[in-house]
Amino acid sequence: MDYETPSTSHVDNQSPVDDIVQNTDLNIPECPIELKPYVGRSFPTLDNTIELYENYGRRVGFDTRKNGSKKVDDITLWFYMVCNREDRGYVIQHFKEEHNHPMVDVQHHKFMxxxxxxxxxxxxxxxxxxxxxxxxxxxxxxxxxxxxxxxxxxxxxxxxxxxxxxxxxxAEGCDAQMIIDELKKKKENCDAFTYEYEVDSRSRLNHLFWCDPIAKMNFLQFGDIVSFDTTYSTNRWCMWHIMAKVAEKVPKSLLGNNDFKKDLNSCVWSELIEPTEFEDRWKNVMETYDLVGSEWFVSMFESRRYWVPAYFRDFPNIDAQRNYSAKLDYMDYNTTAKLKTEWSIEKHASTIFTDGAFKEIQEQIMEAYNHCSLVSISNDSSIEVYKVLDHFSNTWSVTLSVEDSVCVCGCKMFLRTALVCCHIFLVLKNKKYRLIPEYLIGGRWLKSSLLKAVHGVQNSDVATHVYVDEKKKAQAILLGEMLGLYQAVCVDIDQIHELTSIVREARQQIFADGVVTSTAQKKKIMEEFYGAEAPQEVDVQPPEVVSTKGSGSRLPSRVEKALKLKNKAMRQCKKCQEWGHHDSRNCDKFKEKEKMRSRRNSDV
Incomplete structure (x- = not known):
């Protein structure tokens, strides 16, 4: 805005606006008094008022337009109508240049x-x-x-x-509803998308499940495993952190008991026992060390309520996981496995299993070769039973069905992980198998092409049912183009200036009136962040927050332990109220005070 500093001699009542008005030809239309608006005239409704002004314009020869209004609680406080050819703009009527304080230093302008x-x-x-x-x-x-x-x-x-x-x-207070609304939108755009949810008596979200087409295909292939992240948004709610708190929870008399530590660890950390066996071992530990009825283990192992993240974007980054899976598929077909034995079974495993799974299997094969031995072999009709000793000095029974080559080991590693254990590999080696039996191949760790052949599922069938956000896709393409241009010209200053000029010109063409930073613009960006608009009505309330992060007590340091022991050795005397290493029975200060008091009493 250009302006001139008004001179001090301009002190009359005439304003710059009056100067402009006086220098402009004015036309006052002729109109009957009954059709002319005038100050103070009232109307029953706003529409009647607008109708009068429009009729006035029709009669005298000008168009009208709305120029502004203000509403409070759906009541219009004022409504501004003007001629369609009214000049837009503003005129400075007064300017005072003096300040009663020094200006901000140039180096500090950025903080204004x-x-x-x-x-x-x-x-x-x-x-x-x-x-x-x-x-x-x-x-x-x-x-x-x-x-x-x-x-x-x-x-x-x-x-x-x-x-x-x-x-x-x-999204505060409506995040759960935003999640449900977004899932509904995905369902409308993709029939193969599935979601279910439950609420409690107070309409608070209790359970939520969703699944897209690719996840369904993965479930068909790996449906024997379902994983839940119960440590979401918590600091140490896992087995390692739980066991680290044992020292705080158990009676001090058990802290130095090595038998207790051994029995507890063998119960908690073993992955080879069934749930019923775990319960029996746990009960035995509680009874042996007189812990039945104690609340310390209940509080350590109690289950938490499932907490739905407050923001839809905080859901597990499935795209990142799938991208990583695609990278692993690439590695499977572009990496040559390095064999460590001449056994044909090892080479067979390298051709059918993923690179990561093969490395695990290869370790088991090396264990069978170098550390396992057969203790005994027995036959029962078509079933052969092998006793295998491993390097942990554990003896496991491996049964082999001669008819269908079904091999089962007591360690149950194959049932848990779908990877063949070293005990079974030793039996296969003893039987001179050249290929892994079909029963032991499973389907979880096969290379992707073999999985598709086995299950008859094609990626093309799934891709047609995947919901694609076209707006986000377009945004990603635009951002990629802009970053690519920036990287291409950033080393040449002339190209930088040229690209800057082009971008400014494009910005002017798109935003002729400039980019307006308004509440509406801010709201749109927030909606973009969540991928959804905050709902006007909330039917599904957010779940109650469970405080877990940082709620537990941390283990004290050595210095803190030393200070605690020192403070414990010092006590506060109940007689003299001072801290020290004496008790009230042998308080010399108290005795001295008593003598002084008795002397004062005798003097009196």
Whole structure:
């Protein structure tokens, strides 16, 4: 905005607007008084008022348009109508240049509020970083790199932190409903998408399940395993952290008992026992060490309520997992396994199993070759029973059905992991098998092409039912093009200036009136973050928050333990109220006080 400083001699009541009005030809239309609007005239409704002004314009010869209004609780407080050819713009009527304080130093301009506006580019970048779990401090560092330094970043870490807080608050109280609405939308766009949910008596979300077509195909292939992440958003809710708290929970008399530690660890850490056997062992430990009825093990092993993440973007990153799986498929067909024996079974395994699974199987084959031995062999009609001794000094029974080559080991490794154990491999080696029997191949660890052949499922069948967000796809393409251009010209300053000029011209063509940073724009960016709009009505309430992160007590350090022992050795005397290593029965200070008091009494 250009303006001139008004001279001090301009002190009359005439304003610059009056000057403009006086220098402009004015036309006052002729109109009957009954059709002319006038100040103070009232109407029963707003529509009647608008109708009058429009009839007035029709009669005298000008078009009308709405120029603004204000509503409070659906009641219009004022409504502004003008001629369609009304000039737009503003005129400075007064300007005072003097300040009663010094100006901010140039080096500190970047901290001024006017220079710390979160433009849409900042807001979108902050929301993207928040979606990738990047905190405000690191987001600020990235912005300084992208925007050309601290002088150009246009905000502070506090601004970023406050905006991130606003993003989180946007879904507060309606996050569960947003999840359900998003799942409904996916179902509408993809018939093969499935979701189910349950609420409690207070309409709080209790259970939630969803599954897309690719997940269904994976379940057909690997349906014997279902994994739940029960450690989501917790600090140490796993077996290792639970066992680390044993020292805090058990009676101190058991802390130095090696038999207790051995029995407890053999019960908890063993993966070879069945649930019923675990319960028996656990009960035996509780009875042996007089822990029946104690609440310490109940609180350590109690199950937590399933907590649905507050934000839809916090669901497991399935795309990343599937991309990693595709990379493993690539490795399977472009990596040549290094064989360690001349046994044909090892070569057979390298051709059918994934690279990771083959390495596990290869270790079992080497165990069978170098550390396992046959203790005995017995025959029972068509069943052969082998006793195998491993390097842990454990003896396992392996049964082999001669008719169908079904081999079962007592260690149950194949049942748990679908990988053949060293005990079975020793039996196969003794029987001179050249290939792994079909029963022991399974399907979980086969290379992807073999999986498709076995189950008759084609990727093309699934791809047609996968929901694709066209908007996000277009965004990714655009961002890729922009980053590619930036990387291509960043080494040549002339090309940088040329590309900058082109981008500014394109920006001017798209945003003729400039990019407006408004509440609506901010709301759109937040909706983009969640992929959904905050619902007007909430039928499904968020689940109750279970406090787990940081709720447990940590193990004290050596220094803290030493201080605790020192403080424990010192006690507070109940007579003199001082801390020391004496008790009230032998308090010399108390005795001295008593003598002084008795002397004062005798003097009196």
């Amino acid at each position: 509020r006017l220079n710390r506006q979160l433009e849409p580019v900042h807001q979108k970048f902050i929301s993207d970083c928040a979606g990738a779990n990047i905190g405000p401090s690191l987001t600020f560092k990235l912005l300084t790199e992208l925007m050309g330094g601290y002088e150009s970043v246009g905000c502070t870490v506090l601004d970023i932190r406050n905006y991130t807080r606003d993003i989180r608050r946007y």
